[in-house]
Amino acid sequence: MRSPAETVREAQRLLDAGMPFHAHEVFEDAWKSGPAAAAPLWRGLAQLAVGLTHAARGNAVGGARLLRRGADGIEALAGAPYGVDVPGLVRWARELAGRVERPGPAVDAAREAPRLGGAPPA
DSSP states (O other): OOOHHHHHHHHHHHHHTTOHHHHHHHHHHHHHHSOGGGHHHHHHHHHHHHHHHHHHTTOHHHHHHHHHHHHHHHTTOOSOGGGOOHHHHHHHHHHHHHHHHSSSOOOOTTTTOOOOSSSOOO
16 A cells, blocks of 8 residues: 555656556555545545546546546645645646537647646656
């Protein structure tokens, strides 16, 4: 089992590599194996990652729905749990959901990868 910090680091690495479904699995593992108090954060982050997966695969409806569901799930969390920028992720998810609903090509998962928190990679 990963620590919360390891979970965030590994998921960010996968998101940056354009592998949001794999990041979803990292979050899902934390959600299902970690303390119940942290479950809303990890569940919401898993939904954001799988929403990005759907959007990148051209499923605009499913992608937008999951991005919004994830944003709704984490929006009320106080502070920055485990260094995660909750307000920034909520903004990112809602903006991306609006964009993927408009006609156009599927999104590039690596280019659209969110910053979970902290500084960008060097």
